[in-house]
Amino acid sequence: MSNSTPPGRCPTTPLLPHVWHQRLAGGRIEAQAIGASRADVFRAHGGDGPDVFLKREPADDPFGELQDEVARLRWLRGQGVEAAQVLDTHDDASGRWLLMRAVPGRDLASSPDLAPLQVVHLVADALQVLHKLPIDTCPFDHRLPHRLAAARARMDAGAVDADDFDDARAGQPVSQVFAALMASVPAQADLVVTHGDACLPNLMAAQGCFTGFIDCGRLGVADRHQDLALAARSIASNLGEQWVAPFFARYGTVPDPAALAFYCLLDEFF
Structure with missing residues (x-):
């Protein structure tokens, strides 16, 4: 089932967490449709610095994996293995959020x-x-x-x-x-x-x-x-x-x- 695009699954441009507005100011937010994850995924182009990815999942999702991903990415990079870099996390009324630096290529x-x-x-x-x-x-x-x-x-x-x-x-x-x-x-x-x-x-x-x-x-x-x-x-x-x-x-x-x-x-x- 992994890495297929679920029918009708293309997230709309999100209302970004207020704490990231300045960080992402001027960037173009683009929804990503690939993946069977329940999280919405977005790429921010052209802001202040390199491209970044944002993920958002509902706070009440009993099968959410965002917190798991944060812990695993941090651990994996700590082992010297190349992986996406966690920049920040945030929880608000719209769900759980993860901000990551885009992996090159x-x-x-x-x-x-x-x-x-x-x-x-x-x-x-x-x-x-x-x-x-x-x-x-x-x-x-x-x-x-x-x-x-x-x-x-x-x-x-x-x-x-x-x-x-x-x-x-x-x-x-x-x-x-x-x-x-x-x-x-x-x-x-x-x-x-x-x-x-x-x-x-x-x-x-x-x-x-x-x-x-x-x-x-x-x-x-x-x-x-x-x-x-x-x-x-x-x-x-x-x-x-x-x-x-x-x-x-x-x-x-x-x-x-x-x-x-x-x-x-x-x-x-x-």
């Missing part, structure tokens, strides 16, 4: 100057760096007991969009997909620090070099197939199935097909 799903082989190498190399971080220093636990509980909670609350299921599950009721998920839980886990939504739109590059991760609200300790599965699916969708094998070769692994399928199935709930 373009995302790997929309970089016309990069050949497919360059893209898969950038993804593989960036994930290798992330996955080499020691898990005992990561405070965010996204192992399966937590993620399956979150998936069930979203299902019970009616927050799973069955209309956005992958083609293989199109038309299936959410309860049926959840039953298939629970029936295919892997017996073992190869734990690393994962991005959690390692699709091409969430990795940035400029001049052929990786410049940072974005949309890190689901970063945490999980099986490496969490990232490998969504990266491979995104590569197949954006570049073609023939580029999945070079991705795994560059990363340096022979993945478990059952684990790849499971983590794509799990993603249907987020």
Whole structure:
């Protein structure tokens, strides 16, 4: 489900928090439509300084990820990994807000100057760096007991969009997909620090070099197939199935097909 554009989901220009008016004075605010996040996303061009991104989500959203993203971005940059820089946060009557410095370049799903082989190498190399971080220093636990509980909670609350299921599950009721998920839980886990939504739109590059991760609200300790599965699916969708094998070769692994399928199935709930 990640990184598709929900039907009718294009935020209007926001009423900016008063505390940021001077900071963003003279800038052009542009809504961003890509992404399945429940948050509204805007880019501010041409203000006093570099471009920045703003995110806003309702304060009463029980499944909001903005606070999670703030903590994870700060932690990730503290580990020396390139990611969006948090500039400020703010809560008001319209919701929770996050202000970030724009990561240089373009995302790997929309970089016309990069050949497919360059893209898969950038993804593989960036994930290798992330996955080499020691898990005992990561405070965010996204192992399966937590993620399956979150998936069930979203299902019970009616927050799973069955209309956005992958083609293989199109038309299936959410309860049926959840039953298939629970029936295919892997017996073992190869734990690393994962991005959690390692699709091409969430990795940035400029001049052929990786410049940072974005949309890190689901970063945490999980099986490496969490990232490998969504990266491979995104590569197949954006570049073609023939580029999945070079991705795994560059990363340096022979993945478990059952684990790849499971983590794509799990993603249907987020």
